[in-house]
Amino acid sequence: MRNDYDPFRGEFDSLEEFADRVSDVLRCPVTIEDANHRLIAYSAHDDYTDPARTATIISRRVPEKVINSLWKQGAIPALLKSREPVRVPPIEDVGLGSRVAVSIWKNDEVIGFIWVLETNRTLTPEEMEWLKLAAKAAKNKVLQLYMRKNKKEERVQELFWKLLTGHIATEDEIRAHLAAMQMTAAPPFAVVVFRFAADLTNEMERQISYLLQTTQQLPLPLYTTDGRDVILLAAPKTEQPLRELQRFIESFAAKMKERFHIHEVQCGFGGVYGGYRLIEKSYREALAVLALKEKLGDEIKSVYGYAQLGIYQFFDFLLEQKRQGEWTNPALTKLQSYDQKHQSDLVKTFETFFDHNENVQETADVLNVHPNTLTYRLKRIADIAELDLHDMNQKIKLYIDIKLAKYEARG
Amino acid sequence: MRNDYDPFRGEFDSLEEFADRVSDVLRCPVTIEDANHRLIAYSAHDDYTDPARTATIISRRVPEKVINSLWKQGAIPALLKSREPVRVPPIEDVGLGSRVAVSIWKNDEVIGFIWVLETNRTLTPEEMEWLKLAAKAAKNKVLQLYMRKNKKEERVQELFWKLLTGHIATEDEIRAHLAAMQMTAAPPFAVVVFRFAADLTNEMERQISYLLQTTQQLPLPLYTTDGRDVILLAAPKTEQPLRELQRFIESFAAKMKERFHIHEVQCGFGGVYGGYRLIEKSYREALAVLALKEKLGDEIKSVYGYAQLGIYQFFDFLLEQKRQGEWTNPALTKLQSYDQKHQSDLVKTFETFFDHNENVQETADVLNVHPNTLTYRLKRIADIAELDLHDMNQKIKLYIDIKLAKYEARG
DNA sequence: GTTAAATTTGTGGAAATCCACAAAAACCGG
DNA sequence: CCGGTTTTTGTGGATTTCCACAAATTTAAC
Incomplete structure (x- = not known):
């Protein structure tokens, strides 16, 4: 084994080209994802791919159930911890064939993954070493994407805050803004707020962001943070938005606990409304839920939605009446x-x-x-x-x- | 029969003396009542009286069940219509022996009754005529009582209005006033308001007053009128004041209908409170019930008490809230x-x-x-x-x- | 006009409620 | 400590609810 040999030396025009190169070297289908399991590039001329890879390419993101099983199985935690390649045995349930993966790092942070599908062969130890080199070679290209996204993200966040605080003139204006950013967020919306025990650290923000990016339970076109709060705009797609949101929140809280050991997450969400201008109202309602939970504690422990607050919705009002009159x-x-x-x-x-x-x-x-x-x-x-x-x-x-x-x- | 003979000519010091005289002439026990069946006087030296008369004398008023059966049986309606004596056959249920009665008139108004208990004899037609003369002779004495009462009544009403409107300084002051008027009204109290379809006529006022004076279901120390409203202070005596009031109101409405053919009586009553100063609150609540009934009609048809209004108690508040905010x-x-x-x-x-x-x-x-x-x-x-x-x-x-x-x- | 979906009505069995009645057990005032 | 009241637990039977499943009917959609 020649330690100084690097098959990925040199420049590549695009990540697609790079993926093809890796695929050629390892004689296996290759997929490159960002840190949130969104598809960045994939090798084209492959004769066989498993269902999981097909689905990933079609939807441009790894299906959530695949991510979930990779977490459970331990592959993703391992990839997040070390720069070494990891072999994943087949997981029938989710249509996953045997594969090898490696994480792409920038300083101490994982910014992407390379997946190699072992179709009808098994990578040799030498090839596993090459994969590590591939990860290093991919770093700069992936990083560029990352930066570009961040810049866009900032503009989007600004818009989101305007929506949350009602500083937006008309529905049309909002639609124009969203279109300009290539956002395809369609009503109805609800604002969801997660409140953590303490101010969010960068580490936590990354983990939360990861969970939000990878969830496919419901579209989350916008999100931002505010002190201890993570605020997100959810766009339920079913006829039963409340149940949808409830399920999402519960699974989110469970994953925060399982994967990142973050307990004590409070959550509230506001009403599900059809207009962009009502996002502000939904936000206020979400905050109202959290305020009530602070006060009432166990009383409404399993309530997250403003709609589920029931009679508590007008308790502030009644209390005021009670205090001033002889109620x-x-x-x-x-x-x-x-x-x-x-x-x-x-x-x-x-x-x-x-x-x-x-x-x-x-x-x-x-x-x-x-x-x-x-x-x-x-x-x-x-x-x-x-x-x-x-x-x-x-x-x-x-x-x-x-x-x-x-x-x-x-x- | 000598038509010009009058055994009751001359002056009497008191109505007691008069009652004894009538009793002597007719050789029967005699009782004199005012228009509201309160005992005014009774003959003393009688060897036998039936249970109804005993109870009347002990409590200084005719027991309500006796009054009720006399209405049903038809005696009282007859007495109210004509100046002729009426014979009432025995009514076992209420301990009423056979008797003859006549009403005492002033102009077109009945101001009292004379009852003659036929213990072991039956009045002759001639004696019946004498009884008519007795009724005429009693008129002036009864009228004096009547006037005296009215004067007192005026002072009492003034006090009641002060209570209803909260224009009374301290509990002690109220107690002093009541003591001065020989009123033994003890808390707890509730204010009951009956509202009629139109302003009260004198005729109706008399009938209502009659019903209120004769009821013994619960003490009604004070009452007054106001346009279409009859306002009364009720002093429930049981541990379940609300049920007591409910029953009273229903029986009152039923009697208004049966006896005086007055339908369409609305009613509301306020909370049952221990202090004199809360009479005002109870009055406001009673009015609130009536206002709500006006609005909601059938919805709360069988509700009279403010306590039974349930959630409607705070509907005015909620509605206001709903109208101003986006509820x-x-x-x-x-x-x-x-x-x-x-x-x-x-x-x-x-x-x-x-x-x-x-x-x-x-x-x-x-x-x-x-x-x-x-x-x-x-x-x-x-x-x-x-x-x-x-x-x-x-x-x-x-x-x-x-x-x-x-x-x-x-x- | 046909088909699919939504609504109404029916059946049957396990579980729960309602009610009256009664035996324990706990509590209280003299 | 006693005797009466209040509270708890128990029993039994008629009625009702709950649930799942299915037939019949109506409504909506293509």
Whole structure:
């Protein structure tokens, strides 16, 4: 093995040409990706490619499920840690044949990957060394792309902030801006905000950016950061945008935890609206969700969307009313004083019952009492508070007042 | 029979003396009542009285159930129509023996009654004529009482208005005033307002006053009128004041209808509070109930108490909020547009379901559909509105927004 | 006009609710 | 400590809900 031999010395006009060269040298199909698994270049004259590679080329990005399985399998973590090539055994589930990969570095940062599909042969150790040289040779070209993207990114971010703060004149103007940047963001939109425990470090920003770039659950045309917040514009594509967003957020939080060990991510998202001008509103709503979560904690732990806030949406308003006027709920007062006098838990019982959708069984389990005990207490509540338990209206009012009292105590 | 003979000629020091005289002449126990069936005087040296009379004397008023049965039986209507004596056969249920009664008139108005208990004899026609003379003879004495009462009544009303409008300094001051008027009104209080279709006539005022004076369901220490409104202070005596008030109002409305053919009485009552100073608040709340009933009509037809208004209590606030801000419920919007497009009734279905306490059977009956149809629609609603039907919070929000939209449309 | 989708109605079985009634157990005031 | 009240737990049976599945019907779309 000649250590000083480098088959990739010299200049290449484009990364495509380079990919072809690598492919020729290694006699295998080659794919070059950026740090976020977007396709940068691929070798053209290959006789065989596996389904994963085909899909990658078609959509110009590695399918998310492939990325996920490469994370689980350990290849990507390894590539992010070391400059050595990594061999990945076939993964049938996602149509992945056997391949070898190497990461492309700039200083201490991974800026891309080269993938070599081992179609009907296996790379020799010598060829693995060549692959490392290929990674080095690719560095400058990949970097150029990277810079170009960053510049564009800055302009886009500026636009995003204008949208978030409502400093944009007309819908038409916005469309013109987006077109100028080759953005194909189409309504409806919702603003999603992730809030971390502390201000974001560069490291974290990169990791977050990576997750956002690689997700394909829903289009995320714009994103930016603000202190502890990551703000993104999501463009749900299904008829059930809320569920879509919910799923995205949950999987995002899970990945942050699994892959980067970042826990304690709060999240909120605003309404899903059709117009660009309502992005501001959606942003405000997302922030409102986060503010409420801060206050109410567990109460709305699994709620992310403004729409799912339900009655909490107007709690700030009600609280204001309550504080200035003499807002009392005699029924609640009676229950509270009964609880005090008899050391009982009628208020909590009622609240829990409603928290669990008026389901007797479930509530009884949560409270560790017999179902009959629960119904007995409810009858008692009806007596004491002079409440008609068949009247939704009255029940709702009591429920709201209980929650409002809690809210007041904390707020 | 000597037509010019009058056994009751001459002066009497007191009505007691007069009652004894009548009793002597007719050889029967005698009771004299004012127009509201309050005891004015009774003959003392009687050997036998029936339970009804005993109760009347003990409590200084005719028991309400006795009054009720006398209305049903027809005696009182007859007495109010004619100056002739009326014989009432025994009514076992209420402990009423056979008796003869006559009304005492001043101009065209009945100001009292004389009751003669036929213990072990029956009045002769001649004695019946004497009884008519007795009624005439009693007139002046009864009238004096009447006037005295009216004067007091005026002072009391003035106090009541002060309470209703909050123009009273301290609790002590109020107690002093009440003591000075020999009023034994003790908290807790609630203000009840009956609102009639048109301004009250003198005739109606008398009838209403009659009903209020004769009711014994709960103490009504004060009352006054204001245009179409009759305002009263009620002092519930049980542990369940709301139910007590509800019953009172329903029976009052029923009696207005049965006895005086006055329909279309609206009613509202405010909170039940312990302090005199909160009478004003209770009054405001009672008026708020009436205002809401005007707007919402059937929606809250059977609601009288402010406490039973439930969520409607804060609808004015919410509406204001809705009108100034961009308050939208995308879920509701989606349902509405779906309804429009497919000529369906999803919104109404949901609303009805909640109006009927989430009871499938009942709601299906009301909507005239199969229960399974209802559940199908609910699932559909959950899909379209992206609503979690197991989340009380979200359901409540939608319900409120539906009602709020209705309220807005009318208000 | 045919086909596909959405809606309504039906059936059946497991689970849950509702209700009345009653036996324990805990609590309270004298 | 007793006796009465309140609270908890238990039992049983009629009714209702929940769910899945399917037939019948209506509606919408091409």
